[in-house]
Amino acid sequence: MSAIRSYNVSLLQQLESEAIYVLRETAAQFRNPALLFSGGKDSIVMAWLARKAFHPARLPFTLLHVDTGHNFPETLVYRDEFVQTIGANLKVASVQDSIDQGRVVEEKGHRASRNKLQTVTLLDAVSDNKFDACLGGGRRDEEKARAKERFFSHRNDFGQWDPKNQRPELWNLFNGRMHEGEQFRVFPLSNWTEMDVWLYIRQENIPLPNIYFSHQRRVFQRDGSWLDAETGYAQPQPDEPILEKTMRFRTIGDVTCTGAVESPAATLDDIIAEVAAARQTERGTRADDQRSESAMEDRKKEGYF
């Protein structure tokens, strides 16, 4: 054997291998972790990696969907099929239930969104099921408060994030120790960018909800975002005319605050070319982040993902 040879590892191999390492650490360090699954591309990639990490055994995590009730129907169909394919257990925590039980009060007016209410539903589900860690698909490149996140993010017994008092994270050593009642959020995709996620989806040929691809959709414009007018969850006002356009979604979340983008991208190759040329961040389509300069930071401090 020749002494000199190179062991090249591609970018996607490195990211995959790191994410699998983090997923296995999560299984090993916590008693009862949940994997937050929304049917969006990041949580799909995370669940795909979890299947790989423990193959041929089943996932040692429950999949938890925090359901605002304002879903694109395509996402729900996809969710159930995907869960079946990878052989996981799914639990649904419903914001509607939280409203019915009086745990939260629905926002009023045509701009009402259930995005903020999810936090209470999530924390209730965590405490009811005694989850001690929640895996999330959040990435550091998404948003500036997320750039400061750890892989293992400590939360106090109210589920809150304290950005000024985070545990230093060195090498690949994650400290998941905690006192009774405290919790962790774990982000295996921390080092992935939007482009990495799409390149990986193409490499692995991972099926996605079809609304990520170009289609005809009736939409209306508000604050520069194109909101959906088909599901009926977002309420167009008289001065917000409904138009039919060739659209796709760059992120998928609650219908009332997820904007579509005009796009002819019908294949993964098209999407990758579009992402490479994009001049707006993907969360630029998210009304929940536009509410204020520190909207994400404030939600995280309350216990959001």
Added chain:
Amino acid sequence: MDLLRFTTAGSVDDGKSTLIGRLLYDSKSIFEDQLAAVERFSKKRGDEHVDLALLTDGLRAEREQGITIDVAYRYFATPRRKFIIADTPGHIQYTRNMVTGASTANLAIILIDARKGVIEQTCRHAFLANLLRIQHVVIAINKMDLVDYSEAKFEEIKEAFQCFASRLDNLVEMTFIPISALKGDNVVDKSEAMPWYQGPTLLYHLETVYVGTTENHVEARFPVQWVIRPQSDEWHDFRGFSGRVAGGVFKPGDAVTVLPSGFQSKIKEIHTADGPLEEAYSPLSVTLLLEDEIDTSRGDMIVKANNPPQVGQDIEAMICWFGEKPLNPRGRFILRHTSREVQAVIKEVKYKVNINTLHKIEDDLEFRMNDIGRLSIRTSAPVIFDPYSKNRITGSFILIDAGTNETVAAGMIRG
């Protein structure tokens, strides 16, 4: 495409934020909505010009007070490479943050203000890069526009730095680049003002530097993270040891030893969800199947017979203290090393290092936040380790306060 992780070290006002802003901006990694948000905030605060440093300040307190609180990670890509920058703030808690950022970096950029030359902080940055075993260091001599792009000045600073660095043993490659981050000289585009400089621009160097030597491909190390035993008929006899290769190369048929038990076996298969592999090396995550059924669990290490690691309960290490409170030499600690967790006590505090002069401090042995020095540690169970100078993964550990669960120190094992 491959990946380069680097960290930036600089003191206050040496233009670090400007440099990062320029790398992000010139590589078109800043989006219009991000720039618009920064412009809005700059205007609201009454700044004269758009402050690019705001792009890297994520938290409300940081934007309001104009400070950086914590290590932040930035991402950008060129057609040649993807980059992860560990951006560490340049003031209080500096050592702690730089150590954190450097622990995962393959390369460090040390910024020097051309007007000031090599100062105490430069020495500190070089010492930390060396301590954390970052083998590739770029010394970016910034603000060349303010010294008339003088070659003599550049050579003088280069010589002063080399003189100091000759006392550091791990720096394999030093590259000196004269730049102006503000004006853009030699950052992305070659400077017209410095025809005497024949070397690469900063970005070109980052895109092309070969860092493959950082991984240890000689001594085979596989810390077991998790044991896979499917409860299904199809995979009835499957018993796999999952982990991420920490060094060396593993192949089917290789004779291996499981530590600390010392049981021996052979590798039957290298399993992944995409099918078996012919070889596994760092940093791949795989699952090893062995020929024999031997008792193996999380925290064990699978190694090959040549060049075995050390197994023992006494560790000599350099540590950096992170805790808010000083180190209590009689305190109880948890030591986390690879996938193993053991209890630990401090046997002896040997010395601290003055990281500006490299002198040993032996008359003040209290470790306060940011202090670096040498300890002897005794663990409750054997640890399977290598010197940090040979392997960053099997040679590093953290200390956790057993009472508060906080991470209070980072450790590098001495040979």
